[in-house]
Amino acid sequence: VFHLGAIYNTKDYILHNANVITMDPDLPAASVIKISDGKIIYVGNEIGTVDPLRGADTEMIDLQGKTVLPGFIDTHMHPALYGLFLLEIDCRPAEADTVAGIAAKVHAQAQKTPVGQWLKGWGWDDSKLAERRNPTRWDLDDAAPNHPVLLKRTCGHVAVVNSKALELAGINADTPDPEGGHIARDPQTGEPTGIMEERAIELFDVPIGSVEDLKKGLKVALADFARWGFTTVHDMSCTGLNMIAYQELLAEGELNVKLRPWYWALKQMDWDPSLEHLIALGMHSGFGSEMIRIQGVKLMLDGSVGGRTAAMAEPFEGEENNRGILFMPEDAFCSEAHKALEAGLRIAVHAIGERAIEICLKAIETAPATVDIQEMRNRIEHCAIPTDDQLRRIKEMELVAGSSVGFVYWLGDSYIRNLGRERLKRVYPQKTFQEWGIVAPANSDVPICDGNPMVGLYAAVTRKTMSGDIFDDQQNISVEDALKGYTTAAAFASFEEDTIGTLTVGKDADLIVVSANPLEIEAEELKDIEVELTMMKGSITHQK
Ligand SMILES: [Zn+2]
Numbered sequence: 001v002f003h004l005g006a007i008y009n010t011k012d013y014i015l016h017n018a019n020v021i022t023m024d025p026d027l028p029a030a031s032v033i034k035i036s037d038g039k040i041i042y043v044g045n046e047i048g049t050v051d052p053l054r055g056a057d058t059e060m061i062d063l064q065g066k067t068v069l070p071g072f073i074d075t076h077m078h079p080a081l082y083g084l085f086l087l088e089i090d091c092r093p094a095e096a097d098t099v100a101g102i103a104a105k106v107h108a109q110a111q112k113t114p115v116g117q118w119l120k121g122w123g124w125d126d127s128k129l130a131e132r133r134n135p136t137r138w139d140l141d142d143a144a145p146n147h148p149v150l151l152k153r154t155c156g157h158v159a160v161v162n163s164k165a166l167e168l169a170g171i172n173a174d175t176p177d178p179e180g181g182h183i184a185r186d187p188q189t190g191e192p193t194g195i196m197e198e199r200a201i202e203l204f205d206v207p208i209g210s211v212e213d214l215k216k217g218l219k220v221a222l223a224d225f226a227r228w229g230f231t232t233v234h235d236m237s238c239t240g241l242n243m244i245a246y247q248e249l250l251a252e253g254e255l256n257v258k259l260r261p262w263y264w265a266l267k268q269m270d271w272d273p274s275l276e277h278l279i280a281l282g283m284h285s286g287f288g289s290e291m292i293r294i295q296g297v298k299l300m301l302d303g304s305v306g307g308r309t310a311a312m313a314e315p316f317e318g319e320e321n322n323r324g325i326l327f328m329p330e331d332a333f334c335s336e337a338h339k340a341l342e343a344g345l346r347i348a349v350h351a352i353g354e355r356a357i358e359i360c361l362k363a364i365e366t367a368p369a370t371v372d373i374q375e376m377r378n379r380i381e382h383c384a385i386p387t388d389d390q391l392r393r394i395k396e397m398e399l400v401a402g403s404s405v406g407f408v409y410w411l412g413d414s415y416i417r418n419l420g421r422e423r424l425k426r427v428y429p430q431k432t433f434q435e436w437g438i439v440a441p442a443n444s445d446v447p448i449c450d451g452n453p454m455v456g457l458y459a460a461v462t463r464k465t466m467s468g469d470i471f472d473d474q475q476n477i478s479v480e481d482a483l484k485g486y487t488t489a490a491a492f493a494s495f496e497e498d499t500i501g502t503l504t505v506g507k508d509a510d511l512i513v514v515s516a517n518p519l520e521i522e523a524e525e526l527k528d529i530e531v532e533l534t535m536m537k538g539s540i541t542h543q544k
Pocket residue numbers: 076077078236445448
């Protein structure tokens with residue numbers, strides 16, 4: 001039993017005069033919801049009282065016709081990374097839209113930081129910078145000659161460092177590329193430009209935040225999650241440090257979403273590996289409490305489309321040989337995946353390009369016979385561009401496709417440039433997933449993209465990019481189906497279809513009140529819907 005902090009109240013509520021979209025096919029619409037002890041005890045059209053004995057404690061909320069939806073579930077994000085980023089130099093396009101603007105922010109931070117200490121930042125996106133290019137070490141050197149600097153691109157798969165950082169890491173023109181990584185070089189001199197791709201980012205000894213830092217950042221992040229309407233989120237890169245912070249926040253009554261952690265399995269990117277520890281401790285998927293429940297482990301197979309590092313079948317647009325980077329050879333990957341599966345740990349595998357998806361499927365297909373794959377709901381994360389044959393196998397093994405459909409909006413313009421038009425019809429193929437009967441919940445991948453799920457809905461329905469370009473006209477789905485990606489399909493992804501995902505008697509009182517009815521407004525307006533109230537287990541976690 002955990003300590004019940006401030007946000008976990010036991011008040012009862014009657015929400016009435018509401019337009020309730022339950023997402024439950026047995027009772028799709030209602031005007032009244034009653035909530036007691038964090039559970040939904042009534043859905044229908046009669047007001048009455050919650051409980052005659054406790055009627056006096058019951059708060060009546062007249063929603064004046066406003067729309068109520070199930071609380072949203074984000075099945076793939078990085079809460080701790082986002083929290084820590086919120087404490088770093090913010091290089092997102094809204095904050096700095098030129099290379100010089102980024103350098104100015106670095107300079108300002110350098111003024112406030114003791115010489116020699118690392119300056120960390122995140123969020124730049126060359127496709128949204130006025131110069132339409134990556135920043136280089138030389139752009140940053142004037143801004144911070146005496147501090148090592150490392151700024152991650154929005155995708156997290158590419159970073160830029162300054163000369164001080166290169167010097168500390170001992171990297172020069174003679175340094176070979178590490179396995180699974182790439183050091184970009186000046187074509188004339190061979191000097192590193194400061195751009196580091198994939199595992200080359202690990203060459204820098206950047207200090208990681210403390211639990212206190214993490215909790216500080218997470219508190220800001222959690223407020224965003226509630227504001228975006230999330231009542232459950234999956235952490236796709238959980239480490240021991242994250243888990244300590246989550247448990248402390250829970251004990252302190254600050255945890256306002258249910259967390260579904262996927263432990264980071266191997267030494268990949270910057271995070272510590274957990275697979276061996278979990279196996280040694282006998283941890284199985286499903287261990288935990290209703291607020292924090294372990295899902296399994298996350299493995300990485302390739303990079304990103306924006307950074308041209310996803311493992312594609314065909315070269316990126318305009319290149320002859322670059323088909324991206326595979327993080328691990330097939331044999332090594334299969335052996336790690338099998339270890340997890342045999343130990344009762346579900347796997348979620350980052351696989352974007354066809355070559356990465358292929359290795360993921362092979363690993364699951366060759367799992368030991370003792371593992372009941374079809375019952376496990378293992379996941380392919382992003383699953384951006386599966387082939388027909390791969391779709392068939394995904395269905396056969398009942399895998400969940402963690403489709404990052406919001407990328408169509410946020411990163412779509414770089415996808416168009418890097419993949420070319422023809423391939424886009426197969427990218428984040430929501431319609432095709434539906435036709436195959438593949439469960440494909442949506443996700444934001446915060447902080448890779450902004451977390452607002454209304455933009456994800458918009459992308460799924462309109463297939464439009466941030467610049468207004470049409471990504472494709474083949475994979476559009478209805479608003480109702482897009483909503484499933486954040487509700488019913490997402491609940492399925494953590495075996496929670498009996499407790500969350502719809503507004504149904506007996507389920508948790510996880511719900512949101514929104515500013516407009518998504519089923520009635522113009523598709524163009526979907527992305528502007530605001531969450532006016534969020535309730536998690538019957539406690540109000542956000543109110544506008
Ligand atoms: Zn991710």
